[in-house]
Every structure is written in structure tokens, then in C-alpha cells.
Amino acid sequence: MSLPRRLLVLGVSHHRTPLDIRELFSLSQDDVRNLAERLLATEEIDEVVLLNTCNRVEAYLSGESEPDPEKVLGAMAEVTGQPLDLLRKLHYSSGNSDMLVHLFSVASGLDSQMIGETEILGQVKESLTRARKEKWVGKTMGPLFERSFQAAKWARTHTGIGQGQVTIGNVVVDLVTRVFGDLVSPRILLVGSGEVAEKTAQSLASRGARDITVTGRSFDRAEALARTFSGAVVPFETFRANLHFYDIIICSTASPEPLLTTETVREISGKRRYAPILLVDVAVPRDVEPSVGALNQVFLYNMDDLADIANENLRLREQEVENCLAELKRRAWRTWLRSVRRTLFTKLSPKVQEPKGSGN
Amino acid sequence: MAQSNGGIRHSFGLIFPVSDPDRFLVWLSMAAYGLAALYGIVRLLRRKPGTRTVTYPLIFVGFLLQTAGLYLRGMQYGACPLGNTFEVVQFIVWSTTFLFLVIGPVFQVHLLGTATAALVTATGLISLLVPNWDYPHTSTLFGGDPLIEFHAAVSIFSYGIFGLLSTVAILYLIQYNALERKWRSRIFALLPSIVKLDNLARRLLSAGILVLTLAFLSGLMVWFDEAWEALHWKLLTVAILWLGYGVVWIMRLRQRFSPHRAAICFLTLYLFALFSLWPVSRSHDSKDQESPPSTEHLTPPTSK
Numbered sequence: 001m002s003l004p005r006r007l008l009v010l011g012v013s014h015h016r017t018p019l020d021i022r023e024l025f026s027l028s029q030d031d032v033r034n035l036a037e038r039l040l041a042t043e044e045i046d047e048v049v050l051l052n053t054c055n056r057v058e059a060y061l062s063g064e065s066e067p068d069p070e071k072v073l074g075a076m077a078e079v080t081g082q083p084l085d086l087l088r089k090l091h092y093s094s095g096n097s098d099m100l101v102h103l104f105s106v107a108s109g110l111d112s113q114m115i116g117e118t119e120i121l122g123q124v125k126e127s128l129t130r131a132r133k134e135k136w137v138g139k140t141m142g143p144l145f146e147r148s149f150q151a152a153k154w155a156r157t158h159t160g161i162g163q164g165q166v167t168i169g170n171v172v173v174d175l176v177t178r179v180f181g182d183l184v185s186p187r188i189l190l191v192g193s194g195e196v197a198e199k200t201a202q203s204l205a206s207r208g209a210r211d212i213t214v215t216g217r218s219f220d221r222a223e224a225l226a227r228t229f230s231g232a233v234v235p236f237e238t239f240r241a242n243l244h245f246y247d248i249i250i251c252s253t254a255s256p257e258p259l260l261t262t263e264t265v266r267e268i269s270g271k272r273r274y275a276p277i278l279l280v281d282v283a284v285p286r287d288v289e290p291s292v293g294a295l296n297q298v299f300l301y302n303m304d305d306l307a308d309i310a311n312e313n314l315r316l317r318e319q320e321v322e323n324c325l326a327e328l329k330r331r332a333w334r335t336w337l338r339s340v341r342r343t344l345f346t347k348l349s350p351k352v353q354e355p356k357g358s359g360n
Numbered sequence: 361m362a363q364s365n366g367g368i369r370h371s372f373g374l375i376f377p378v379s380d381p382d383r384f385l386v387w388l389s390m391a392a393y394g395l396a397a398l399y400g401i402v403r404l405l406r407r408k409p410g411t412r413t414v415t416y417p418l419i420f421v422g423f424l425l426q427t428a429g430l431y432l433r434g435m436q437y438g439a440c441p442l443g444n445t446f447e448v449v450q451f452i453v454w455s456t457t458f459l460f461l462v463i464g465p466v467f468q469v470h471l472l473g474t475a476t477a478a479l480v481t482a483t484g485l486i487s488l489l490v491p492n493w494d495y496p497h498t499s500t501l502f503g504g505d506p507l508i509e510f511h512a513a514v515s516i517f518s519y520g521i522f523g524l525l526s527t528v529a530i531l532y533l534i535q536y537n538a539l540e541r542k543w544r545s546r547i548f549a550l551l552p553s554i555v556k557l558d559n560l561a562r563r564l565l566s567a568g569i570l571v572l573t574l575a576f577l578s579g580l581m582v583w584f585d586e587a588w589e590a591l592h593w594k595l596l597t598v599a600i601l602w603l604g605y606g607v608v609w610i611m612r613l614r615q616r617f618s619p620h621r622a623a624i625c626f627l628t629l630y631l632f633a634l635f636s637l638w639p640v641s642r643s644h645d646s647k648d649q650e651s652p653p654s655t656e657h658l659t660p661p662t663s664k
Binding site: 180 | 553554618
């Protein structure tokens with residue numbers, strides 16, 4: 001680590017932002033690059049890691065002097081095309097040691113919508129990998145993120161937050177059981193072949209689901225996923241024609257527009273003659289119009305709904321979460337002190353010129 | 361029995377007469393049903409599924425005790441004990457429990473035992489706690505006509521089927537609303553699935569319609585033979601019930617009616633069926649009053 005450095009995290013997440021607003025801040029890959037470049041163009045920001053998941057958009061920043069939150073918010077507003085006032089209202093930020101506490105909590109899954117989930121660690125790692133590849137980080141953020149991975153590993157190994165793991169897949173299995181009684185008879189359609197869809201399908205298959213069909217914009221990926229479950233694959237262009245044959249539809253595409261409108265679902269519901277249909281929408285932005293949930297015999301669950309159920313199951317583990325958070329705070333504080341000590345040490349040494357990372 | 365040696369008993373004695381073995385046995389049966397319900401509810405509140413090895417034996421013991429109680433009372437009449445509101449309600453409770461014991465192990469629906477036990481305990485206790493419902497009546501309940509006795513027994517048995525159907529409907533509506541409104545409690549994961557409940561409801565509805573049709577036809581034959589003008593209430597209520605359940609049955613068969621709406625109809629019709637007992641009993645009473653029984657027809661006193 002080469003210091004002195006000031007740290008800042010600023011973002012929006014599921015804590016203060018409901019799904020229908022959160023999806024407005026969803027960033028494409030190009031948006032991520034655009035935002036990083038705008039932030040690095042700011043004088044006081046030297047390093048940037050952007051964490052962009054379905055539940056949060058966060059910028060982890062480091063600089064010689066305190067990064068100005070207003071400038072960060074302004075860049076975010078410009079890239080997402082959303083009003084600055086809305087961002088001001090919804091954002092949160094933490095500096096220095098508090099940023100480290102936040103980062104450790106995020107990487108450990110303590111700050112996740114489904115507390116204790118492990119997917120977030122992979123997403124944090126991917127964010128760092130991209131930032132390194134694009135040269136958005138130097139010698140400060142990389143090691144701090146590495147520390148967060150160690151903290152996450154410790155939390156999973158030494159505390160109970162990961163025991164009886166509550167995942168989207170497990171929650172969906174419970175919902176399927178409550179609607180259909182078992183997983184053998186219902187026909188399942190996965191719309192989108194992303195990671196969330198794959199994990200959900202794995203949970204369903206491991207509990208007895210047999211009739212799984214996959215569709216996605218990438219036919220090859222859909223076919224590969226279908227093969228792992230001995231399932232079928234249907235072309236994305238035509239999957240709507242036979243929707244009424246499916247009892248469970250799990251959507252997880254990156255489509256910016258809803259794939260299933262109220263009219264479409266009303267039509268398939270009519271064809272099913274009051275047979276229930278379970279729609280699981282784990283996509284952000286959502287793939288299914290929210291008003292679909294008001295239809296008779298149609299049960300629609302989105303990410304927030306699934307997380308609420310999962311966290312209800314986790315309520316008994318509150319003490320474990322508190323213990324884990326206390327230890328993560330101690331670790332974050334130690335990491336911060338170590339950084340400060342190095343700062344003092346490096347002040348006595350000849351100053352190392354740290355290149356301002358840029359993907360350009 | 362409510363009437364003992366022709367004297368009026370103290371109200372406590374009417375509610376809980378240890379000296380009357382039939383009522384006492386019915387009380388004991390309600391205690392067994394109540395224990396089964398309590399066990400299931402406590403397990404549910406602890407977010408744990410109840411085990412059938414506790415619920416079933418308790419309900420079975422309750423059923424045996426209730427059967428013994430109703431048998432003792434029936435022996436006093438020499439006929440099926442369906443002479444007053446208390447007896448009618450008890451017979452409905454008995455029929456519901458009997459059906460649960462027969463179909464419960466086949467369908468293995470979670471919490472059906474607990475829900476049935478709760479329903480029969482509540483209904484049965486109400487009938488025990490209202491002394492006026494166990495009023496005295498003639499021992500020649502059906503005038504020695506086996507057709508009337510058959511009609512009465514089959515009618516009440518159909519009420520028992522619809523009682524169990526209502527229990528299933530309640531479970532369905534709870535699970536449906538929990539899914540639709542996204543209620544988060546773990547309790548709902550312990551409830552049966554809506555597809556299973558709908559399946560069971562359709563079978564019970566078909567069985568209930570069949571038995572109620574038998575009751576309706578046998579009733580028509582009775583009413584044609586006798587002065588049915590005095591019994592128009594009974595005819596009307598049974599006809600409404602038959603039509604109501606029949607319409608729902610046809611609509612469900614043709615898939616023109618959602619299971620959710622059907623469940624609401626089942627509950628409404630069952631409430632109507634229970635309230636219709638009042639006019640049915642009234643018509644029975646009016647018949648009794650038209651031909652006052654001689655003293656030798658009064659129910660024989662219980663041995664003390």
C-alpha cells in the first residue's frame with residue numbers, strides 16, 4: 001500500500017432504495033466504464049472500484065485528499081440519467097475506517113439482501129479484477145479489497161452466518177412446495193441462463209425437479225445449461241408461444257424492458273383454466289411487470305420478496321450476525337491502523353510516484 | 361340426557377352432567393379433540409410440523425368416545441340420535457371426524473388433522489355449552505319410518521362432508537392469501553400446498569354432492585308421503601344447499617370457477633348449512649307440537 005490516502009464509498013443499495021427505483025440505477029458494462037473514467041478524471045480521485053450488482057451500485061474511491069461526494073453523485077447522475085436530487089436522497093457514504101467496515105460487511109454477505117449469501121464475494125472479486133484490468137486501481141485499493149476477501153473467508157469459517165445457507169434457490173423451492181406440493185410434477189421454464197437462474201435451477205433439480213426447460217438470448221448458453229439438467233431448450237424468439245404449458249417461470253435476463261406484460265400473463269392464465277402459475281423474477285431491471293401479481297392464481301415474487309422471506313428465516317441468527325459484525329469492525333480498524341502506520345513510514349521515505357490509473 | 365326423571369336440572373348439571381354417561385363421553389371426546397388441536401397449534405407456533413403419530417391417535421380416541429356417547433343416546437331412542445340441535449351438531453361433528461379418519465391417511469395433507477380437530481372441538485363445545493340445544497324430545501323420532509331415519513342420517517352425514525370441505529377451504533384460503541400477499545412467516549411453509557388442497561376439495565365436493573342428492577331424493581319421497589306443507593323450510597334449505605354446492609361443482613368441473621372463489625363459496629354454504637339447522641329443527645319441533653307425544657313416548661330417564 002502506498003499512502004497517504006483518503007477512502008470513500010458512496011452508493012445506493014437495497015437498504016434505502018426499493019426495487020422499482022433501484023433498477024433505474026442499474027449499470028451496463030459500458031456505463032461502468034463511463035462512470036469510472038468520469039470519476040478518475042476528477043482531481044482528488046486516484047483509484048476506483050465499482051461494484052454493480054442487482055442490489056447495489058457502489059463506488060469505492062481513494063485519493064490524496066478527501067473525494068468530494070457531490071462530484072461522485074454528479075457523475076452517477078449523469079451516467080444513469082437519473083435526477084441528482086433523487087441520488088442525494090437515496091445515497092449513503094462512509095469514509096476511511098468506516099469504508100473498510102462497509103467493504104468487509106459487503107464481502108462477507110452481512111450487508112446483502114439475503115444475509116450470509118456467498119454470491120456477493122464473487123461479485124466483489126470480479127469488480128476488483130475488472131478494475132485491475134482497466135488500471136483503475138493502484139497500490140491502495142487492491143490490498144484493501146484483498147483484506148476484505150480474507151475477512152469474508154474468516155466470517156464464513158468462524159461464525160454461523162453461513163450455516164443453513166438461505167439462497168434464492170432454497171426460497172424458490174419452498175414457494176414451489178407451497179403452491180404445487182412437490183417439485184416432480186411442475187414444468188419449469190428458465191428465461192435467461194445467467195448465474196442466478198443456474199443456481200436456482202440447481203436447487204430445484206437437487207430437490208426432485210425433472211421437467212426443466214431453458215431459453216435465453218444466447219442459444220448456446222441456454223443449451224449448455226439445459227444439458228446440465230437433462231432439460232430442453234427453446235429458442236428465445238418463440239418461448240412466449242407456449243408459456244401456458246409451464247407452471248413455474250423463472251426470469252433472470254438483462255432485458256431493459258419487461259419480457260412478460262400483464263396482458264401476456266393474463267392470456268396464458270386464461271389458457272391454464274385457473275391452474276396456478278408461479279413467476280419468479282430475479283432480474284434487475286425486472287422482467288415481469290409488477291401488476292402481473294394482481295392476477296388471479298398468479299403468484300409473482302421478485303428479488304425483494306425473496307429476500308424478505310429469506311431474512312425472515314435468518315431472524316434466528318441475529319446474534320451470529322452481531323458477533324460477526326463486531327469482529328469485522330475490529331479487523332477493519334486494524335487494517336486502517338496498519339495503513340496509517342505505513343503512511344507515517346512512507347513519509348520518511350522518498351515519495352513513490354503512483355500512477356493515476358486509467359483505462360485510456 | 362337433558363331430561364332426567366322429568367325434572368329440571370341445574371344449568372351446570374345440564375352443561376357438564378357426569379351422571380349422564382352419554383354427555384360425559386361426548387365431553388371426554390371433545391377433550392381428546394381439543395388436545396389434538398392444541399398440540400398441532402403449539403407445534404405450529406414453534407414453526408415445527410406436528411407429527412401424525414400424536415394427532416391421529418388423539419382424534420381416534422375422541423372419535424371412539426363420541427361414538428360411544430352417541431350410541432348410548434341412540435340406544436335410549438332405539439334410533440339415530442337426531443332429535444334436537446345438540447344431537448344434530450354432534451352427529452355432524454362425528455361425521456366430519458369419521459371422514460377425516462378415513463381420508464386423512466390417504467391424502468396426507470399437512471395440518472388437516474389439526475384444523476379438523478380445532479373445528480370439531482369448537483363446534484362440539486358450542487353445542488355442549490348451550491343447554492337449550494339439548495331439549496327433550498320424543499323417543500319415536502322418525503315415527504318408525506326407516507326412510508325418514510335414512511334421510512336424516514344421510515343429510516347430516518353430508519353436512520359432515522361439507523364440514524371437512526370447509527376445513528380444507530379455510531386451509532386453502534390461508535395458504536392462497538399468504539402466497540398472494542407474500543406473508544413471510546415460516547408457519548405458511550408448514551401448510552399444505554394449494555394444488556393438493558384444491559384436489560382434495562374437489563373430491564370432497566363430489567362426495568358431498570352425491571350424499572346430499574341421496575338426502576334430497578329421500579327427503580322428497582318423505583315429503584310427498586306426508587304433509588310437506590308444514591316442512592317447507594326444510595325443503596327450501598336443503599334445496600338451496602343442493603343447488604349451491606351443485607352450481608359450484610359444475611362450474612369447477614367445467615373450469616369456469618377459480619379454486620379461490622370456490623373455497624369462499626364452500627365456507628359461505630357451510631355457514632348457511634349450519635344456520636339452516638335452526639329452521640330444520642324448528643320444523644321438527646312444530647311437527648312434535650302438532651302431535652303432542654304421550655308420556656310413554658318421552659325419552660326414558662337415564663339411570664342414576
